[in-house]
Amino acid sequence: MKNDNLFQNLPDTAAEVFETLQESEHVKIERIISSGQATPGEKVYDQPRHEWVVLLKGKARLHFEEGDRMVELTPGDHVFIPAHSRHRVEWTDPESKTVWLAVHFD
Numbered sequence: 001m002k003n004d005n006l007f008q009n010l011p012d013t014a015a016e017v018f019e020t021l022q023e024s025e026h027v028k029i030e031r032i033i034s035s036g037q038a039t040p041g042e043k044v045y046d047q048p049r050h051e052w053v054v055l056l057k058g059k060a061r062l063h064f065e066e067g068d069r070m071v072e073l074t075p076g077d078h079v080f081i082p083a084h085s086r087h088r089v090e091w092t093d094p095e096s097k098t099v100w101l102a103v104h105f106d
Contacts, residue, residue, distance in 0.1 A: 004021075006031055006056060006099060006101065007056075007057065007099065010033055010097055010099070011033060013035075014035050014036070015035070016032070016033065016034050016035065016037040017032070017033045018030055018031075018032050019031045019032075019033075026105060026106045027103065027104065027105045027106075028049075028103070028104040028105075029101070029102070029103050029104075030101075030102050030104070031099065031100070031101060031102075032099070032100040032101075032102055033097055033098070033099055033100075034058070034060070034089075034092035034093075034097070034098040034100070035092070035094070035097055035098070036092055036093065036094030036095075037089065037092050038088075038089050038090055038091050038092065039088035039089045039090070043088065044065065044086045044087065044088050045086070045087050045088060046084055046085075046086050047081070047083060047084070047085075047104070048083055048084070049083055049104045049105060049106060050080070050081065050082055050083050050104070050105050050106070051080075051081040051102055051103065051104050051105075052078065052079075052080050052081070052102070052103045052105075053078060053079055053081065053100055053101065053102045053103070054076070054077070054078035054100070054101050055073040055074065055075055055076070055077050055078070055098065055099075055100055056075060056076075056099040056100065056101055057075055057096070057097060057098060057099040058075070058092060058093040058096055058097055058098025058099060059072075059073065059074055059091075059092070059093040059098065060072075060073045060089060060091065060092045060093070060098055060100070061073070061089070061090040061091040061092075062079065062087055062088070062089060062090065063087060063088050063089075063090045064081075064085060064086070064087045065086040065087065066085065066086070070090065
């Protein structure tokens with residue numbers, strides 16, 4: 001059994017980093033570290049699995065095509081994204097690291 005901390009060892013890079021923490025056939029848990037990133041261009045996420053995401057540190061804004069809805073996230077905020085719910089990341093905090101915990105599941 002490995003013990004770790006979600007706020008330790010944050011990468012020293014301006015690139016967005018996706019780290020798989022645990023994965024099985026039906027579930028994937030990942031830590032995402034953003035540094036001012038947004039979904040590039042006109043790209044839209046349309047994922048085959050449900051996703052539950054919690055913002056642990058920083059700030060972000062998500063856009064959902066259905067209902068043309070914007071969701072602002074600050075630490076502690078979480079959102080359930082049903083499979084095939086078309087969305088994009090509009091903005092993450094450019095001044096500090098934004099740390100997300102995402103759970104993808106069937």
